Amino acid sequence: MLTCDVAVVGIGGVGSAALAHLAQAGADVIGLDRFSPPHIHGSSHGQTRVIRMAYFEHPDYVPLLRQAYRRWNDLQQATGRQLYFPTGVLQVGPEQGEVIAGTLRSAQQHQLAIQQFSCEQIAEEFPGVVPPEDCIGILERDAGYLLVADCIQAYLDQAQAHGATIKTDTPVRAWKHLGETFELQTDGEVIHAKQLIISGGAWATQLLADLNVPMTILRKHLYWYANEASTYTRQAQFPVFLLETSGGIYYGFPQFDNQGVKLARHDGGQPIASADQQTQDEDPADRQAVETFTAGHLPLLSQKLLHRQACLYTVTPDHHFLVGTHPQHDGLHFAAGLSGHGFKFASALGEILYDLATKGQTNSPIGFLSPRRFS
Numbered sequence: 614m615l616t617c618d619v620a621v622v623g624i625g626g627v628g629s630a631a632l633a634h635l636a637q638a639g640a641d642v643i644g645l646d647r648f649s650p651p652h653i654h655g656s657s658h659g660q661t662r663v664i665r666m667a668y669f670e671h672p673d674y675v676p677l678l679r680q681a682y683r684r685w686n687d688l689q690q691a692t693g694r695q696l697y698f699p700t701g702v703l704q705v706g707p708e709q710g711e712v713i714a715g716t717l718r719s720a721q722q723h724q725l726a727i728q729q730f731s732c733e734q735i736a737e738e739f740p741g742v743v744p745p746e747d748c749i750g751i752l753e754r755d756a757g758y759l760l761v762a763d764c765i766q767a768y769l770d771q772a773q774a775h776g777a778t779i780k781t782d783t784p785v786r787a788w789k790h791l792g793e794t795f796e797l798q799t800d801g802e803v804i805h806a807k808q809l810i811i812s813g814g815a816w817a818t819q820l821l822a823d824l825n826v827p828m829t830i831l832r833k834h835l836y837w838y839a840n841e842a843s844t845y846t847r848q849a850q851f852p853v854f855l856l857e858t859s860g861g862i863y864y865g866f867p868q869f870d871n872q873g874v875k876l877a878r879h880d881g882g883q884p885i886a887s888a889d890q891q892t893q894d895e896d897p898a899d900r901q902a903v904e905t906f907t908a909g910h911l912p913l914l915s916q917k918l919l920h921r922q923a924c925l926y927t928v929t930p931d932h933h934f935l936v937g938t939h940p941q942h943d944g945l946h947f948a949a950g951l952s953g954h955g956f957k958f959a960s961a962l963g964e965i966l967y968d969l970a971t972k973g974q975t976n977s978p979i980g981f982l983s984p985r986r987f988s
């Protein structure tokens with residue numbers, strides 16, 4: 614039987630960050646994963662993730678975003694790797710729509726620097742973008758993208774360098790609270806941990822079933838298209854973009870290597886009953902919707918598909934995260950239900966889980982993410 618101070622179940626986006634924070638502080642920590650992160654079976658793959666501060670989802674995330682930016686910066690400094698690329702993020706949509714109204718609300722409440730454009734100005738300033746009718750645009754310059762696999766690898770390297778034990782291809786089949794400790798059952802052994810962190814992504818629906826918060830797993834698709842006109846590139850200072858249209862919310866990234874321009878639809882998705890049912894199969898209707906979007910709004914982009922991947926969103930009823938200590942199991946801490954917008958926060962959530970596991974509390978404002986809001 615193995616023993617440790619803290620066990621981290623799931624060392625993908627959030628768990629790798631928690632593991633590194635714990636190891637750096639000298640904790641005796643074991644990280645376990647059913648695959649070998651970074652991998653393509655969960656929610657943290659596909660080259661890039663958007664990071665932005667003027668948060669349309671809710672202004673209460675902004676302090677956590679400030680923390681996340683600081684911690685990503687620390688990771689870059691410590692590893693000497695560039696993980697964050699501040700290309701700017703352009704958001705376009707109707708003034709009263711979810712994206713623009715929410716972004717303005719966060720920017721005003723937290724005095725964030727943004728630049729506003731009329732529909733005509735968008736077409737002038739960002740050649741290659743045909744905005745939807747009656748929309749406005751907001752450019753946030755200190756925003757951009759993170760290299761998703763590199764972030765995870767950097768945290769895992771840091772954790773290992775500080776003495777963390779990492780067990781990959783080791784699914785945790787069950788956990789039990791024994792009062793003073795938690796018992797984890799893997800295929801080969803039993804592990805006892807004084808504190809338990811569950812950061813299992815889409816498998817949280819199983820691992821944290823007793824939180825009794827219904828979470829929906831959605832298959833989502835990422836596409837990379839050829840950029841034959843060379844318009845939508847980082848070199849040409851094209852920003853990350855997110856457009857709210859009458860046909861859905863679409864976003865994409867400027868090309869920066871030979872993989873093309875990455876595009877995806879944020880709303881929609883195919884529900885599946887369990888993360889174990891994930892496949893890389895195509896969803897023709899989703900692809901059709903993305904290609905209708907590009908034909909209408911990014912007309913210089915080729916329709917030649919270079920590559921695609923499927924990925925998982927784990928969505929709570931209100932699309933906000935579940936973060937905290939388990940109401941029935943003191944010593945069990947979690948970040949789950951990240952609802953398709955959690956990667957940018959992974960650095961902060963890792964630090965918050967470290968706080969909870971080592972100090973029993975955190976100064977980070979996570980109260981609005983407590984699962985108690987559903988009881």
Ligand SMILES: Cc1cc2nc3c(=O)[nH]c(=O)nc-3n(C[C@H](O)[C@H](O)[C@H](O)COP(=O)(O)OP(=O)(O)OC[C@H]3O[C@@H](n4cnc5c(N)ncnc54)[C@H](O)[C@@H]3O)c2cc1C
Nearest residue numbers: 623625626627647655656657663785814816924955956957
């Ligand atoms: C297509 C797509 C686009 C997205 N775009 C953005 C974006 O632009 N910006 C943004 O901020 N967020 C975005 N997100 C959301 C973000 O990527 C996720 O919220 C985040 O990556 C989830 O991290 P996680 O650590 O919870 O899950 P994961 O990184 O999937 O990690 C969970 C880990 O737990 C392991 N695991 C599960 N069960 C067990 C078990 N029983 N035993 C051992 N290990 C286990 C898994 O193998 C996995 O490695 C996007 C998501 C998708 C799918």
